[in-house]
Amino acid sequence: MALSFNPRLVRGVSRCHAIVTAKMALAASCRDFSAAEKSTVIVNLNDNTGVATIQLNRPPVNSLNLQLLTDIKIALDKLQMKKDCRGMILTSSSPGIFCAGLDFMEMHNPQEGRAREFWRSLQEVWKMLYGSRLATIAAINGHSPAGGCLLSLTCDYRVMAQGKFMIGLNETLLGMVAPFWFQDTMTNTIGHREAEKALQLGLLYSGENALNVGLIDELVPPEKVMQTAQVQMQTWLKIPDLARRLTKEQMRGPTLQKFVQRQNEDVDQIMKFIMDSATQRSLGIYLNTLKHKQLTSV
Numbered sequence: 031m032a033l034s035f036n037p038r039l040v041r042g043v044s045r046c047h048a049i050v051t052a053k054m055a056l057a058a059s060c061r062d063f064s065a066a067e068k069s070t071v072i073v074n075l076n077d078n079t080g081v082a083t084i085q086l087n088r089p090p091v092n093s094l095n096l097q098l099l100t101d102i103k104i105a106l107d108k109l110q111m112k113k114d115c116r117g118m119i120l121t122s123s124s125p126g127i128f129c130a131g132l133d134f135m136e137m138h139n140p141q142e143g144r145a146r147e148f149w150r151s152l153q154e155v156w157k158m159l160y161g162s163r164l165a166t167i168a169a170i171n172g173h174s175p176a177g178g179c180l181l182s183l184t185c186d187y188r189v190m191a192q193g194k195f196m197i198g199l200n201e202t203l204l205g206m207v208a209p210f211w212f213q214d215t216m217t218n219t220i221g222h223r224e225a226e227k228a229l230q231l232g233l234l235y236s237g238e239n240a241l242n243v244g245l246i247d248e249l250v251p252p253e254k255v256m257q258t259a260q261v262q263m264q265t266w267l268k269i270p271d272l273a274r275r276l277t278k279e280q281m282r283g284p285t286l287q288k289f290v291q292r293q294n295e296d297v298d299q300i301m302k303f304i305m306d307s308a309t310q311r312s313l314g315i316y317l318n319t320l321k322h323k324q325l326t327s328v
């Protein structure tokens with residue numbers, strides 16, 4: 031059962047009230063696994079199918095701050111410990127926005143201790159999702175730039191909503207360089223040549239073009255995104271778990287091993303970069319641009 035509410039409609043209404051309302055609509059066979067009442071994710075596990083849903087629930091744009099990353103990690107931890115959970119669909123509770131990427135407030139003039147913790151959390155979430163034993167599908171029901179695109183790329187399959195939505199790793203447009211593991215995840219999905227263009231130019235793809243380059247697997251009307259993801263999940267769950275999981279491990283293992291070897295070095299590099307005044311200046315300029323004009327897709 032798709033649980034959704036428009037963040038614009040709930041602005042002014044207490045967020046807790048919106049979550050409680052959404053929770054009341056749960057199907058009887060679904061168990062609510064949300065980390066806490068104030069969690070920024072809504073998590074359900076359907077006992078009949080073994081398929082869980084994690085909905086990013088941080089309106090208005092699900093930007094990834096420390097809390098959202100922590101809540102995703104807690105939710106995944108819980109689900110992966112449940113033997114009867116075999117698949118997970120990652121989506122958003124705000125139709126129109128899957129995830130706007132990293133929260134600018136975590137990056138703009140941060141305190142170093144917090145910034146380190148934030149980056150380590152992002153690394154951890156990526157590692158858990160990319161190496162998850164579960165079959166994972168991203169139901170991309172809206173825009174998915176930068177860190178939002180990265181989240182979806184960790185999944186085994188991507189279904190995206192038709193419409194004016196964009197997806198891609200646009201870091202260079204912000205004057206930033208996508209870290210090597212962002213790049214590897216992209217390259218593993220769309221191939222080296224297309225990734226070279228996409229990453230250097232910071233391309234944000236329309237749904238149609240994302241489908242053409244293999245960044246997403248299906249493009250469907252917005253109201254069919256969840257249903258398509260659920261149908262596709264059945265295909266993945268027909269495969270014996272162990273065989274599917276070991277194949278995934280072998281395919282993704284080298285990328286994960288490279289990451290683990292360089293994880294600490296990556297934190298140090300990012301800290302050096304983000305604490306630099308030139309980076310902060312260019313981020314400030316980007317934030318101003320964002321207020322005045324919308325990003326466009328290819």
Ligand SMILES: CCCCCCCCCC/C=C\CC(=O)SCCNC(=O)CCNC(=O)[C@H](O)C(C)(C)COP(=O)(O)OP(=O)(O)OC[C@H]1O[C@@H](n2cnc3c(N)ncnc32)[C@H](O)[C@@H]1OP(=O)(O)O
Binds near residue numbers: 130132134200204325
């Ligand atoms: C601390 C350590 C970190 C160090 C990092 C170092 C660099 C490493 C390299 C990785 C770099 C980047 C990864 C990222 O993910 S950066 C984020 C990139 N994201 C974007 O460029 C998307 C920006 N947003 C948009 O284009 C649009 O908002 C949207 C998603 C298309 C939605 O459009 P909309 O018209 O529906 O909504 P809009 O009015 O624009 O936004 C509503 C409010 O939300 C605010 N907002 C949008 N995006 C973010 C965000 N990423 N973080 C925080 N806030 C965001 C927006 O400003 C609006 O706020 P307000 O209503 O005006 O107050």
